[in-house]
Amino acid sequence: MAKGDGYIITAKSEHEFTAILFNYKYIGSRLSLAKQFWDIPDDISAYLEDQKNCFVSLEIRKITAGRYKLWQHILDSRHGSVYDAWLGLSAIDNPRPNETAWLEQTCVPDLKIAFLEAIENIRIDCELEPNEVRLLEINRVLE
Numbered sequence: 001m002a003k004g005d006g007y008i009i010t011a012k013s014e015h016e017f018t019a020i021l022f023n024y025k026y027i028g029s030r031l032s033l034a035k036q037f038w039d040i041p042d043d044i045s046a047y048l049e050d051q052k053n054c055f056v057s058l059e060i061r062k063i064t065a066g067r068y069k070l071w072q073h074i075l076d077s078r079h080g081s082v083y084d085a086w087l088g089l090s091a092i093d094n095p096r097p098n099e100t101a102w103l104e105q106t107c108v109p110d111l112k113i114a115f116l117e118a119i120e121n122i123r124i125d126c127e128l129e130p131n132e133v134r135l136l137e138i139n140r141v142l143e
Contacts, residue, residue: 001017001060006021006022006023006024006054006056006128007019007020007021007022007056007058008020009058009060014063014064015063015064015139015140016137016138016139016140017060017136017137017138017139018135018136018137018138019058019135019136019138020133020134020135020136021056021058021126021128021133021134021136022128022132022133022134023053023054023128023129023130023131023132024131025049025050025051025130025131027049050130051130052130053127053128053129053130054127054128054132055125055126055127055128056125056126056127056128057123057124057125058123058124058125058126058136059121059122059123059124060121060122060138061120061121062120062121063118063120063121063122064118064140065118065119065120066117066118066140066141067115067116067117067118067140067141067143068115068116068117068118068122068138068139068140068141069113069114069115069116069138069139069140069141070113070114070115070116070124070136070137070138071111071112071113071135071136071137071138072110072111072112072113072114072126072134072135072136073109073110073111073134073135073136073137074109074110074111074112074132074133074134075109075132075133075134076110076128076129076131076132076133077129077131077132078110079108079109079110080107080108080109080110081107082103082107085103085106085107086103089103109135115141116138122138124136124138
């Protein structure tokens, strides 16, 4: 349906939509300079090009009126990030099998569910933190 800087929207049918939103941040050139002169801390977030959140307003127009269910699957520094969970384990070099299993079980996306009423359009507003990825699934609820 549409794509642009930080989003892609697709439609499976006139009642089912999927969007992926992302706020990708590049690692700046300061990191490569730092590598030449000293050790880099395990947390490289200070080396991102910027730390700004991204605001996205998504509008799907000319849809069938009715009730829609919205699933939001969120990957960010607190949900689903194996890197951030690993930092919480003191960035250990060789995790034991039970530590690896814990990382696998812990690193799952957050899930939020909401219901939206649509007459002609649906509008969804999101704020994404740096390097957040959000999958939106929007389906009409047949009652």
